[in-house]
Amino acid sequence: MTQATDISSTVDDSRAKRTVIILVLAQAFLGAQMPMIFTIGGLAGQSLATNVCFATLPISLIVVGSMLSATPLSAIMQRFGRRVGFMVGSAGGAIGGAIGAYGLYLNNFTIFLVGSFLTGIYMSAQGFYRFAAADTASDAFRPKAISYVMAGGLASAIIGPQLVKVTSQSMVIPFLGTYLAVIAINVVGSALFLFINIPKPEAPKDDAPKGRTRWQLITTPRIAVAVICAMVSYALMNLVMTSTPLAVVGCGFEQNSAADVVTAHVLAMFAPSFFTGHLIARFGVEKIVAAGLVILAGAGAVALQGVELENFFIALILLGVGWNFGFIGATTMLAGAHEPHERGRMQGLNDLLVFGGVTVASLASGGLMNCSGGNPVDGWMSVNLAMAPFLMLAGGALIWLTLRPAEE
Numbered sequence: 244m245t246q247a248t249d250i251s252s253t254v255d256d257s258r259a260k261r262t263v264i265i266l267v268l269a270q271a272f273l274g275a276q277m278p279m280i281f282t283i284g285g286l287a288g289q290s291l292a293t294n295v296c297f298a299t300l301p302i303s304l305i306v307v308g309s310m311l312s313a314t315p316l317s318a319i320m321q322r323f324g325r326r327v328g329f330m331v332g333s334a335g336g337a338i339g340g341a342i343g344a345y346g347l348y349l350n351n352f353t354i355f356l357v358g359s360f361l362t363g364i365y366m367s368a369q370g371f372y373r374f375a376a377a378d379t380a381s382d383a384f385r386p387k388a389i390s391y392v393m394a395g396g397l398a399s400a401i402i403g404p405q406l407v408k409v410t411s412q413s414m415v416i417p418f419l420g421t422y423l424a425v426i427a428i429n430v431v432g433s434a435l436f437l438f439i440n441i442p443k444p445e446a447p448k449d450d451a452p453k454g455r456t457r458w459q460l461i462t463t464p465r466i467a468v469a470v471i472c473a474m475v476s477y478a479l480m481n482l483v484m485t486s487t488p489l490a491v492v493g494c495g496f497e498q499n500s501a502a503d504v505v506t507a508h509v510l511a512m513f514a515p516s517f518f519t520g521h522l523i524a525r526f527g528v529e530k531i532v533a534a535g536l537v538i539l540a541g542a543g544a545v546a547l548q549g550v551e552l553e554n555f556f557i558a559l560i561l562l563g564v565g566w567n568f569g570f571i572g573a574t575t576m577l578a579g580a581h582e583p584h585e586r587g588r589m590q591g592l593n594d595l596l597v598f599g600g601v602t603v604a605s606l607a608s609g610g611l612m613n614c615s616g617g618n619p620v621d622g623w624m625s626v627n628l629a630m631a632p633f634l635m636l637a638g639g640a641l642i643w644l645t646l647r648p649a650e651e
Contacts, residue, residue, distance in 0.1 A: 258440060259380040263388050265439050266372045269329070270395025271402070273432035274369060276336060276425045278403030278509045280305065280362060282502055283411055285489050285609070287418045291352040299485050299609030301343075301359040306481065306605045308339075308363020309370070310598035316367050317591025324443035325375045326436050332368020333433035335361050340425035347419045358422075365429065367594065373571075374590050377578045378441050386528075386575045390520030393513055393571055400509030404502040411498070454585040457592050468644040469576040470593055472532050474600035475637035476569030479539055479630050482604035483546070483562055484508060486612040486626045487555065493619030494550045504555045511563025519571045528576045529645055535569030536638050539630065546627040550620050558627075569637075 281302060289298035312335070320328035343358030376388040410420035460466055487508070491501040523531050542561035548554055581589045611629060612622040 256379075256381050256384045259376070259378075259384055259388055262379060262439060262441055263376050263391050265435055266376055266392045267395035269432065269435050270369070270372055270392055271398035272435070273333065273336070273365070273428060274396050274399035275403035275406065276340070276362075276428050277366060277369070278400060278505055279407050279421055279425060280359075281484060282404055282407045282488055282505045283418050283421055284359065285485060286492070286498070286501075287347065287355070288352070289489070290417065291346070291350065291355055293352070296610055296614040297352075298489060298613060299605060301356055302485050303602060303605040303609070304356050304359040305363045305366055306598055306602040308335075308360040309366040310363070310595055310602050312364045312367035313370070313594035313598060314591040316364075316371065317588075317594070320371065321586065322443075325371070325378070325441045326439050328371065329368050329375075329436045329439070330433055332365045332371075333429045333436070335364025335368070337426050337429035337433075339363070339365065340422050340429065344419055344422035344426070347416055347422060362425075367598065370594050370598075371590070373574050374578065374586075375439075375441055378586075382579070383524075385578060386523045386571075387520035389574055389578070390516045390518075390523075390571055392516075393519070393567070394516030396513030397510060397516070400506055400513055403509070404506040407502050408499060454582060454588065457588055460581060460585065460589050461592060461596075463580065464644055464647065465580045466577060466589070468640045469573045469580060470596055471640045472536070472637050473570055473573035473577070473593065473597050475633045476532075476535060476539065476566050476573060477597050478600040478604035479633060480512075480562055480566040480570075481601045482608050482611075482629065483542070483626055484559070485605050485608040486623065487559060489609075489612050490550070490619055490623040490626075491552075491555055494623070496552055500552060504552075504559050507556050508559035508563045511560040512566055513563075515564055515567045516571065519567060520575075522568075523572060523575055528572050529641060531568050532572035532576070533638070533641055535565045535567065535572060536634055536641070538565035538568065540634050541565070543627040543630045543634075547624060550623060 284302040285299045288301040289295055292298055316328050316331065319331060339358045339362030342361060343355055346355030346358055372392050373389045376392040377385045380388040406424055407421055410424050411418050413420035461470065487504060488501040491504055492498060538561055542558045542565055545554060545561060546558035577593055607629065608626060611625040615625040616622045
């Protein structure tokens with residue numbers, strides 16, 4: 244009987260493993276556009292905006308676009324399947340890159356912002372890769388599937404910033420070459436989704452369970468804490484990362500140094516994914532999320548010690564590892580807390596809330612960095628101090644979940 248169960252489990256996960264391979268490739272290649280845009284978005288915005296307080300607004304608009312796209316994309320995937328949703332995301336990335344390039348060509352900040360907003364459609368679609376990895380996976384393979392897909396970002400961490408070095412000054416108009424490269428990445432990379440094979444969810448029958456409402460889902464303790472921890476992990480990572488290129492350059496280092504710091508950060512975001520799933524399986528998801536929050540706090544502490552280049556590298560590496568543990572852990576917690584027929588409703592709501600928090604963080608990042616002090620050092624200190632209350636919120640929520648009586 245045990246042997247039959249093991250064989251069945253292997254057969255069930257064969258499709259999931261093929262899906263993971265495709266999603267890892269998508270995360271690696273298509274995902275390269277995100278570190279590219281996050282490296283130069285604030286610098287390009289600073290060159291176009293009339294007020295430096297709005298330098299990071301392009302990145303904020305990407306996150307706003309991602310937040311507003313989450314629910315519609317989730318509904319599209321629920322109705323038409325993951326492939327269609329991912330294709331829509333790549334189309335948004337290509338169109339956003341084209342409009343962003345046009346804004347740079349015209350030296351028009353408004354048009355550039357429109358392109359940034361549409362780029363958010365791709366960012367939102369990429370966020371669903373982790374959920375797609377779990378769709379056909381067994382309970383045992385699910386955390387590993389999510390973790391492996393996130394690990395695909397390791398390659399994007401190398402590809403993206405290196406492409407920035409090659410393309411950012413390749414044309415007369417700074418950064419135009421980078422946005423043209425973004426268009427090509429989306430067009431070519433979207434072909435990967437032709438090979439994805441995730442069954443489209445069946446239309447619910449009349450007598451099928453309707454599932455919980457969005458309010459009932461979000462007020463379920465385990466789901467609520469998972470969402471809070473995901474929001475805080477992602478928002479704080481974005482808060483600090485968005486300001487990093489401005490801080491590095493503002494403190495007297497070269498643009499290539501900023502790209503190298505971002506590379507180290509994104510490597511740290513995804514490299515732990517090779518073993519995060521195993522750690523979750525061994526120690527439990529709550530402990531890994533807690534470790535992520537502690538490491539995020541450590542990143543802020545290192546950043547507050549000074550603005551030498553090594554401080555930037557160490558702080559951003561810790562920021563990446565903390566995000567990995569916190570976000571993958573929260574995603575795993577959420578994936579196991581709702582039923583398949585609630586997937587479209589809950590996943591869209593989760594990403595709406597997560598990217599809503601990231602939107603606020605990215606908007607605050609530029610203001611804290613450029614307008615909260617008289618120089619880049621003061622601004623950088625303000626950015627990192629802002630992490631503290633939110634880490635306490637997430638940590639408190641996680642402790643509350645751990646200490647509350649187990650439900651029947």
